[in-house]
Amino acid sequence: MYDPDITLSPPHVEGVVTKGKLSKTLGLGALLSVSIGLVVSQGVMVLMLQGVGIAGVGFLIPLSLAFLLALTYIFSFSELSLMIPRAGSLSSYTEVALGHFPAIVSTFSGYVVVAMFALSAELLLLDLIINQVYPGVFPHMSIAFGVLVLFTLLNLLGIDIFARLQTALATVMVIVLLALGLAAVSGSGSEPALSASLPQEWNPMGTGVLVLVAMAIWGFVGAEFVCPLVEESRRPERNIPWAMIIGVTVIFLTIGLYAIGALYYVPQDQLASGALPHFLYATALFGETGKHVLVIAALTATCSTLNTSLAAIPRMLYGMAQNGQAFPQFKKLSRGFNTPWVSVLFVAAITGGPILLMGDNPGAVNQLLLAAAIAWLLAYIVCHLDVIALRRRYPQLARPFKTPFYPLPQLLGILGMLVSIYYASPTPEMAVSIFTSAGVVLGLVSLIAVLWIKLVMRKPLFTPVPLDEVLARK
Structure with missing residues (x-):
């Protein structure tokens, strides 16, 4: 848990911009909006409604278990990010705990590849929703690319612009979702409810509802995107x-x-x-007005997810470049705003590419998105292993945050993530193709990682880097 007597050194003055380095400007409010804004996407809005449609009120059981699993990875990321406060996040922790190969593979497959498909799907879904509510008003795919270009430019203008936007987006998004829920539960919607009470059989699936933990966990992945911002955070x-x-x-x-x-x-x-299902929900609750409410929810959710990703993932690439694990161009900072501009443009480019290839069919990426999401859970497993490895290698090191009840959260987290991966496929028929796709993604990333480490870095694959060496990097 948090130890108030331990602080990260050297201390930084609020708002100071250091030439050639990231600047400390983010407080608790901005970081909170990041942890909320990345997680609650349109995809999550859809999946959670599908889950409650399958299990009814009983969906609260897997949702609660998924929340507890989320706390386990939060404990691990908190301990690691404050022990090794570097923008590279998982790559920096893992190179110290397990070596360069797992560091590169877990970060690229668990974040860069996932974002490539997740952000594209989010933008396509936003374009689909807006054109369904306002048919013929906007040119084909103009919403998707317009939003992508806008937030790319805004993220190039600096972390303070990002923080202001993210706080506003996350606040509006939570208010809209809470308004939908409160209006429905209280019966104050403009349209009549199906029933004045919930179904009497609250958990018709019995113990079988536990299978839906794999679906519910998607509602909580991504809070750790605050960790790559540690070098720009006040009182991290x-x-x-x-x-x-x-x-x-x-x-x-x-x-x-x-x-x-x-x-x-x-x-x-x-x-x-x-x-x-979120379109059905909004229109059943508020009629025609619900369509406009949904547009607000969809717009803020997608923009919030995109804004957070364009801030956090470039910082991961920036940190990896500092570690020698990625192209050195990724660590270039703009002169006026101290933003990793090459990394921002790279993430924007890999987001826009799938949109061009898929046209107006967001369903085309669902299988690849599920496959890539498996890699995300594998990244969480690596994070838990990092904590265990570093506790053994550096037992006496001062830690600003210590995982409570260690190693129980790490062991439960690893087990829970493995179970979620096993049940990642929505149907048995899709399991082979999803796991094959995941294998291809991991295989390609692994091959590239081996070649990079051996031919460019000229380092061993699994030899941990001394902690002092990582902390001494400028």
């Missing part, structure tokens, strides 16, 4: 852990109310099978 020893803990707690309460509220207005079978 306090703000980094609390931003993630408070963030997932707010998400748990918001998603729970939002999902349960849907049961009052939309038949369960439609929630479970609908491609756009």
Whole structure:
């Protein structure tokens, strides 16, 4: 847990911009908006409604278990990010704990590849929703590319612009989702409810509902995106852990109310099978007005996810470049705004590429997205292993945050993530193709990592880097 007597050194003055280095400007509010904003996407809004459509009120059981699993990875990332406060995040922790190969593979496959497909799907889904509500108003794919270009430019203008935007986006998004849930539960929607009460059989699936933990966990992945911002955070020893803990707690309460509220207005079978259940929910609750409410929710969710990704992932690449694990161009900072501009443009480019290839069919990436999401959970497993390895290698090292009840959260986290991976496929028929796709992604990243480490870095694959060497890097 947080130790107030330990601080990260050297101390930094609030708002100071150091030439050639990232500047300390982010407080608890900005970091909290990052942890919330990345997690709650349109994809999450859809998946949570599908889950409650399958299990009814019983979906609160896997949702609660997923929340506890999220706390385990938050404890691990908090301990690691404050012990090794570097923008490279997982790559920096893992090179010290396990070596360069797992560091590169876990970071690229678990974040860069996932973001490539997740952000593209989010933008395509936003374009689809807006054109369904306002048909013929906007040119084909103009919304997707317009939003991408806008937030790329805004992130190039500096971390303070990002923080202001992210706080506003996350606040509006949570308010809209809470408004939907409260209006539904209280019966104050403009349209009549299906029923004045929830189904009497609250958990028809029995113990089988535990299988849905794999679905529920997607509602909590991504809070650790605050960790690559540690070099730009004020009082990170306090703000980094609390931003993630408070963030997932707010998400748990918001998603729970939002999902349960849907049961009052939309038949369960439609929630479970609908491609756009949040559209059904909003229109059943508020009629035609609900369409505009949904546009606000979709716009803020997608923009918040995109804004956070364009801030955090470039910082990961910046840190990896400093570690020698990626192209040195990724560590270039702009003169006026101290932003890793090459990394920002790279993430924007890999986001826009799939949109061009897929056209207006966001369903085309669903399989690849699920496959890449497996790699995300593998990255969480690596994070837990990092904590265990570093506790053994550096037992006496001062840690600003210590995992409570160590190593129980790490062991439960590893087990829970493995179970979630096993049940990642929505149907047995899709399992082979999803795991094959995941294998291809991991195989390609692994091959590139081996070649880079051996031919460019000229380092061993699995030899941990001394901690002092990583902390001494400028």
